Amino acid sequence: MIRYDALDALPVRGALPALAEALDARGTAVLVAPPGTGKTTLVPLVLAGLVGGGPARRVVVAEPRRIAARAAARRMAWLLGEKPGGSVGFTVRGERTVGRHTRVEVVTTGVLLQRLQRDQELTGVDVVVLDECHERHLDADTVAAFLWDVRQALRPELRLVAASATTDAEGWARLLGGAPVVEAAGAAHPVEVVWAPPARPVRPPHGMRVDPALLAHVASVVRRALAERAGDVLCFLPGVGEIARVAGLLGDLGDVDVLQVHGRAPAAVQDAVLVPGGRRRVVLATSVAESSLTVPGVRVVVDSGLAREPRVDHARGLSGLTTVRASRAAGRQRAGRAGREAPGAVYRCWAEAEDGRLPAFPAPEIKVADLTAFALQAACWGDPDASGLALLDPPPGGAMAAAREVLAAVGAVDSAGRATEVGVRMARLGVHPRLGRALLDTAGHGAEVVALLSEEVPRDYGDDLAGALRRVRRGGDAYAARWAAEVRRLRGVSEEFAHPPALHGRHGGAVQAGPGTGDDKLAGLVTALAFPERVAKLDGGSYLMASGTRAEPAEGSALRGAPWIVVAVADRPSGTGHARVLLGAAVDEDVARAAAGALLAEGDEVHWADGDVVARHAERLGAIELAVRPLKDADPALVRGALLDGLRHDGLGLLRWSPEAEVLRQRLAFLRAHLGEPWPDVSDAALHARVDEWLEPELSRARRRADLARIDAGQALARLLPWAGGEAARLDELAPERIAVPSGSRVRIDYRDPGRPVLAVKLQEMFGLRETPAVAGVPLLVHLLSPAGRPAAVTADLASFWADGYRAVRAELRGRYPKHPWPEDPATAEPTRHTNARLRR
Numbered sequence: 001m002i003r004y005d006a007l008d009a010l011p012v013r014g015a016l017p018a019l020a021e022a023l024d025a026r027g028t029a030v031l032v033a034p035p036g037t038g039k040t041t042l043v044p045l046v047l048a049g050l051v052g053g054g055p056a057r058r059v060v061v062a063e064p065r066r067i068a069a070r071a072a073a074r075r076m077a078w079l080l081g082e083k084p085g086g087s088v089g090f091t092v093r094g095e096r097t098v099g100r101h102t103r104v105e106v107v108t109t110g111v112l113l114q115r116l117q118r119d120q121e122l123t124g125v126d127v128v129v130l131d132e133c134h135e136r137h138l139d140a141d142t143v144a145a146f147l148w149d150v151r152q153a154l155r156p157e158l159r160l161v162a163a164s165a166t167t168d169a170e171g172w173a174r175l176l177g178g179a180p181v182v183e184a185a186g187a188a189h190p191v192e193v194v195w196a197p198p199a200r201p202v203r204p205p206h207g208m209r210v211d212p213a214l215l216a217h218v219a220s221v222v223r224r225a226l227a228e229r230a231g232d233v234l235c236f237l238p239g240v241g242e243i244a245r246v247a248g249l250l251g252d253l254g255d256v257d258v259l260q261v262h263g264r265a266p267a268a269v270q271d272a273v274l275v276p277g278g279r280r281r282v283v284l285a286t287s288v289a290e291s292s293l294t295v296p297g298v299r300v301v302v303d304s305g306l307a308r309e310p311r312v313d314h315a316r317g318l319s320g321l322t323t324v325r326a327s328r329a330a331g332r333q334r335a336g337r338a339g340r341e342a343p344g345a346v347y348r349c350w351a352e353a354e355d356g357r358l359p360a361f362p363a364p365e366i367k368v369a370d371l372t373a374f375a376l377q378a379a380c381w382g383d384p385d386a387s388g389l390a391l392l393d394p395p396p397g398g399a400m401a402a403a404r405e406v407l408a409a410v411g412a413v414d415s416a417g418r419a420t421e422v423g424v425r426m427a428r429l430g431v432h433p434r435l436g437r438a439l440l441d442t443a444g445h446g447a448e449v450v451a452l453l454s455e456e457v458p459r460d461y462g463d464d465l466a467g468a469l470r471r472v473r474r475g476g477d478a479y480a481a482r483w484a485a486e487v488r489r490l491r492g493v494s495e496e497f498a499h500p501p502a503l504h505g506r507h508g509g510a511v512q513a514g515p516g517t518g519d520d521k522l523a524g525l526v527t528a529l530a531f532p533e534r535v536a537k538l539d540g541g542s543y544l545m546a547s548g549t550r551a552e553p554a555e556g557s558a559l560r561g562a563p564w565i566v567v568a569v570a571d572r573p574s575g576t577g578h579a580r581v582l583l584g585a586a587v588d589e590d591v592a593r594a595a596a597g598a599l600l601a602e603g604d605e606v607h608w609a610d611g612d613v614v615a616r617h618a619e620r621l622g623a624i625e626l627a628v629r630p631l632k633d634a635d636p637a638l639v640r641g642a643l644l645d646g647l648r649h650d651g652l653g654l655l656r657w658s659p660e661a662e663v664l665r666q667r668l669a670f671l672r673a674h675l676g677e678p679w680p681d682v683s684d685a686a687l688h689a690r691v692d693e694w695l696e697p698e699l700s701r702a703r704r705r706a707d708l709a710r711i712d713a714g715q716a717l718a719r720l721l722p723w724a725g726g727e728a729a730r731l732d733e734l735a736p737e738r739i740a741v742p743s744g745s746r747v748r749i750d751y752r753d754p755g756r757p758v759l760a761v762k763l764q765e766m767f768g769l770r771e772t773p774a775v776a777g778v779p780l781l782v783h784l785l786s787p788a789g790r791p792a793a794v795t796a797d798l799a800s801f802w803a804d805g806y807r808a809v810r811a812e813l814r815g816r817y818p819k820h821p822w823p824e825d826p827a828t829a830e831p832t833r834h835t836n837a838r839l840r841r
Contacts, residue, residue: 001081007051010038015184016046020054023047023127023159027151028179030172031163034186035333036294036340039163040072040131041079047127047161048103050080050087057126061106064137065288066092067261071274072131073097073106093430094485109139110430116146117380117427120154127159133172134164134329136364136392138374145389146381148176165333168392175390189339191301196221197351205306205323207571208582210242214349218304219249221347222282226256229345231299232281234289236334238306238323241459243284250282261285261295287330294340301338301346303331309362310369312399321456322571327359364393371395372433375403376412376419380427384417409532409598410437429493438529444494446526448473451486453530453568455479457583464558465568465585466523524587527566528595534567535592537624542578543567546599546622551579562586566595596621604631606638608646612705613639636700643702648688654708661714666751667735668717673754674778675734678722694719734776742769742831749775756781756796763792763809764821767829772798784809787817802827 007013012033022029033039040061042051049056063069073090080087089098090106098105107115109130116122130144144162151158162172162179169181203211218235225233237243243260250258261273261283273283276296283295287307307326326334331348338344348355366374374395378386384404386395407413412423412433419427426436435450452468458479461468472480528535534551536543542552543565551567553559559581569583593600599622606615615634619626647654657665671679680686691699698711721728738746743765750758759773760783772779772795784793784801792809795801806826814822819836823829 002051003079003081006079007038007042007045010042011036011186012038012042012184015182016043016052018180018182019043019161020046022180022182023161026177026179027156027158028160028176029162030169030176030179030181031161031184032169032181033163033165033184034188035165035336036188037184037186039165039184041075043161043163044104044106044129045076045079045088047129047159048087050103056103058124059104059127059129060112060122060125061104061129061131062109062112062140062143063106063131064109064135064140066095066108067288068132069106069108070095073104075274076104076106094482094489109137109143112143113139113146113377114428114430116143116150117377120146120150122150122155122158125158127161129161129163131163132165133162134168136362136366138365138369138371141364141366141391141393142374142377142389144175145391148390149381165336171392175392188336189341189343191335191339191343192345193335194345194347195352196224196347196349197354198349205238205325207322208239208241209571210238210306210323212245214304215242215245216249218302218349219246221349222246222250222302223253225300225302225345225347226253226280226282229300231342231344232283232295232297233300233302234283234285234295234298234337235302235304236289236326237284237286237304238308239286239321240456242304242306243286246284253282255279257281259283261289287326289337295337296341298337298340299342299344301334301344303334303346303348305331305348305350305358307362310365312368312370312402325358327362328355329361331355331358366391366393366395369399371399371403372406375400376407376423376427376433379407379413379417379419380424384413384419407433410434412437429490431490432530434530438526439490439494441529442526444491446522446529447487447490447494449523449526450490450530451483453527453583454486455482457569462558463553463581463583465527465583466520467558468583469519469523520586521588521591523585524566525591525595527568527585528587528591531566531568532596532599533622535587535596535621535624536565536567537592537621538563538565539624543581544624545579546596546624548623549579551581551584553581553584557581559584559586564589564592566592593621604634604638606631606634606642608642608649611646611650613642613646613703615639615642639703640699643699643708644688644691646705646708647691652684652687652713654705655711655713655716656709657713661712661717663737663751664714664717666754667731667737668720670751670754670757670778671731671735671776674776678725678727680720680722682717682720690720736775739773739775739780741765741773742767743833744831745833749780758783760785760791762787762789762833763826764832766798767821767823767826767831769831770799770802770827772796786813787820799827 019029019031031039031043044059044061046052046054047057048059061072063072069090069092073084073088076088077084077086084090085097085099087101088104089102091098091111092108093110128147130140133140147160151160160176162176173179173181198214198217202214222233222235237246240262243262247258247260257279259273259281262285273295281297289295305326306323307330308321309324311322335346338346378384378389383389385400404413404417410433411420412426414420425440426433429436429439431450431454435453438446439450448469452465452472457468461471472483533547534545536545536551542550544550545567551570559565564587565584566587567581567584570579570581572579602619605618606613615631616628617631618628665682668680668682672681694716698716702708721731736749738748739759740746741761745765747759747761750760757775757780759780763784766784772782774780779796781794781796782798783791786792792813793801793805810822821832821836
C-alpha cells in the first residue's frame with residue numbers, strides 16, 4: 001500500500017508542476033532542493049508514473065555512493081509499500097536487486113558509466129536523474145558529459161535532471177543546454193551554531209594523518225552535546241579510521257548506542273541508522289551523511305571540520321586520499337542535518353575566526369584526482385583528450401598527460417590516444433586501469449589481490465599485502481564480506497575477457513600466475529603488474545623505486561629487509577624526502593624485471609658527478625641500478641656532453657683563468673655593456689651557448705676535470721673577439737689595461753664593475769688634470785689614494801673635487817704625510833710620484 005501520508009509531507013511536491021513543465025518544454029532541468037525535501041525519493045517515483053498518475057516511464061537515478069543508492073531504493077520501495085526489486089530496484093558494484101517490473105532503478109554513477117560504455121543509447125531508459133551533483137565526483141561529471149552527448153547525437157527524447165541540495169545551478173543549466181532551474185522550498189528548522197575549538201592547538205592534518213588530540217577533543221564534544229541537548233547526535237569525521245578511534249573513546253556511554261556509518265559498514269548497520277531507534281544514538285559518519293543519507297532522530301551535529309579528498313602527486317607518482325579542511329558549503333550541509341525534523345544545534349570543533357578562511361566549496365575531483373580512469377573512459381567514448389565533452393571544469397593538461405602515459409604503458413591506448421582492444425576490456429572491468437591490466441595479465445588468478453587493491457584496506461590489516469590477503473580470507477568482518485563479493489565479480493568479468501595467464505613482450509619476460517601461485521608471490525606479481533614504476537630495491541636503508549622516489553616501510557613492518565618490494569599505497573609525510581609505505585608486497589627480482597620490463601634499459605652512461613666525468617656501462621630498471629662496470633672507451637660525444645654539464649654545474653672556473661684572462665673577460669664585459677655589438681657577451685650563459693666558437697678544439701680533446709684545468713681560458717676567449725670586422729684591433733684603444741696619468745705612470749684600470757671602471761691612483765700623481773679620464777667615452781671612477789696607498793677620496797669629477805673636496809683632504813692628510821706635496825691649488829700644480837725631498841734634489 002502506498003504511504004500517501006509520508007509522500008504528501010515531502011516539501012518537494014510543490015516544485016513538481018514546474019519540474020514537469022520544464023521537462024516537457026526542454027527535456028532537461030536543474031532541480032535545487034534542500035536535504036529532506038524528497039528530491040531523491042518522491043521525484044523519481046513521480047517521473048516514473050508510480051505516483052501522481054503520470055505516464056509510465058523507466059527512470060534511472062544515479063547516486064555517487066553505494067550506501068546512498070541502496071538507501072534511496074529501499075526508501076522509495078517503502079513509500080510504495082513494496083520491497084526493493086519490485087517497482088523500485090538498485091544496482092551497485094557486486095549487487096543487483098532489480099525485477100521484471102522495475103520502473104525506477106537506483107545505480108551508482110560508476111555503474112551508469114559502465115552501462116553507457118556498453119549501450120550508448122541507454123535502451124529502454126526514459127529519464128536519468130543525476131542526484132547530488134554538487135559533490136562533483138569525477139564519475140558523476142563524466143556521466144553528465146556522456147549523457148549530454150547521447151541526448152545531442154542519439155536520443156533527443158532522453159530526459160535529464162541534475163538534482164542537488166546546493167549546487168552551481170547556473171553552471172549546470174548552461175551545461176545542459178540552457179536547462180530551466182526549478183527550486184524547491186525546504187522545511188529546515190533553525191540550527192544554533194556552537195563554536196567548540198580545542199583548548200590547546202592541534203597539528204593540522206597531513207596525508208591520511210589526523211592528530212589524535214583532535215579526535216579526543218571531538219569525542220569530548222560529543223559527550224558535551226549529549227549532556228546539553230536532546231535527541232540523537234550525528235558526528236562527522238573524515239574516514240573510517242577516525243570513526244573507529246572516536247567510537248573507542250565513546251565506548252563507555254552506557255545507554256547510548258554508538259553506530260558507525262561509512263561505505264564499508266555492514267548493510268545491517270546502514271539499515272539500522274536509517275530508522276529511528278528505541279535508545280538514544282550517536283552516529284559517527286563520513287561525508288556520506290552530508291546529503292546522500294537522511295538519519296532520523298538527529299537533533300545535534302558535531303562537526304570535526306575535516307574531510308577526505310583525492311590528491312595526486314605527479315612528481316612522486318603517488319595518488320590517494322588526503323585529509324583536508326572541509327569547505328564552508330560542506331559545513332552548511334552538515335549543520336542542516338540537525339534541523340531536519342525540529343530545531344537543533346551544530347557543535348563546530350574549530351574557532352569562529354577560522355571559519356571565514358575555509359574554502360568556499362570542495363575542490364572538483366577532476367581538478368585534483370588521478371585522471372587515468374577518466375582518460376580511459378574518454379578514449380573509449382571516442383574523445384581521447386576530452387576536449388569535446390560538456391564538463392563544468394576542463395581536466396588539467398598536466399594530469400591528462402600523466403594519465404595518458406600510464407594508459408600507454410599498460411597498453412590501453414595507442415600512440416594517438418585511442419583506446420585499444422585491451423583498453424576497452426579494461427574499461428569494462430570496473431576497476432582502475434592499472435588493476436585491470438593486472439587482472440587481465442593474470443587471467444583472473446589475481447582477482448583476490450586486485451579486490452584488495454581496489455578499496456582501502458583496513459589499517460589493522462597491516463602494510464604487508466600478502467599478510468592482508470591471508471587475513472581477509474579468514475573473514476569475520478564487513479570488509480572481508482565485501483571483498484569476497486568483489487572477488488566473485490572480478491573472476492566473472494575476467495572470464496568474459498580472457499587473457500593469457502603470463503607476461504610476454506611488453507614486460508620483457510614471462511612470469512606465470514596460476515591457481516598454485518603462493519600468496520607472497522601472487523601479491524607481489526599483481527601489484528608489480530599494476531604499479532611497475534613502484535617496484536623498489538633496498539638501497540642504503542630505504543627503498544628506491546623505479547620511478548626515482550624513495551620509500552620506507554614503517555618500523556616493525558614485515559616488508560623491512562626484503563631485497564625487493566613493490567609499493568601499492570604510500571603517503572607523503574611532511575618534512576621528509578621519502579614516501580611512507582602504507583601497503584606493499586615483497587617481490588622477487590625476476591618478477592620485478594618482468595613486470596616492469598618496459599623500464600628495463602642497458603647502455604653506456606657518461607655524466608658529470610662528484611666534480612668529474614663518470615663513465616660506465618649500466619643496467620637499470622628505471623632509476624634502480626642493477627649492474628655497473630667502468631667504461632674505458634666512452635663515446636667522445638657523451639664525454640663532451642658530460643664536460644659541458646660540469647661547466648654548467650660547477651662553473652667556468654673549472655678552466656685555467658690566469659690574471660690576464662680574468663682581466664680580458666672583464667674588459668670585454670665592459671665593452672659589451674657600453675658599446676654592444678660586435679663586442680661579445682661573456683656572461684656564463686652566453687659563453688655556454690657559444691662554447692663551439694671559443695672552447696674548441698680544447699674541449700673535444702678533454703676527457704676529465706684535470707683536462708679542463710689545463711685549458712687556457714684567456715687564449716680560448718680571444719677567439720670571440722670581433723676579428724672579422726677589424727674591431728678586435730681597437731681593444732687596447734677602447735678598453736686599455738693601463739692608462740697614463742699626469743705623473744707619467746701607467747696605472748692599471750679595474751674593470752670588475754663593467755658599469756663604471758675604477759682608476760686607483762695616488763692623489764699627487766693627478767695634480768694638474770682637470771678632466772676626469774675616460775675609456776670608450778665612459779668616465780672612470782677615480783679612487784684618489786693617500787701616500788700610503790689608502791683611499792682618500794672617490795670622484796667621477798676631478799674638476800669639482802679640486803675646487804671643493806680637496807681642501808678637506810689636504811687638511812686631514814698634510815700633517816700625517818708632511819714629506820709629500822700638498823699645494824693649495826692642485827689643478828695647476830705639478831704632478832709627482834715623489835716626496836718633497838726627492839723633488840728638491
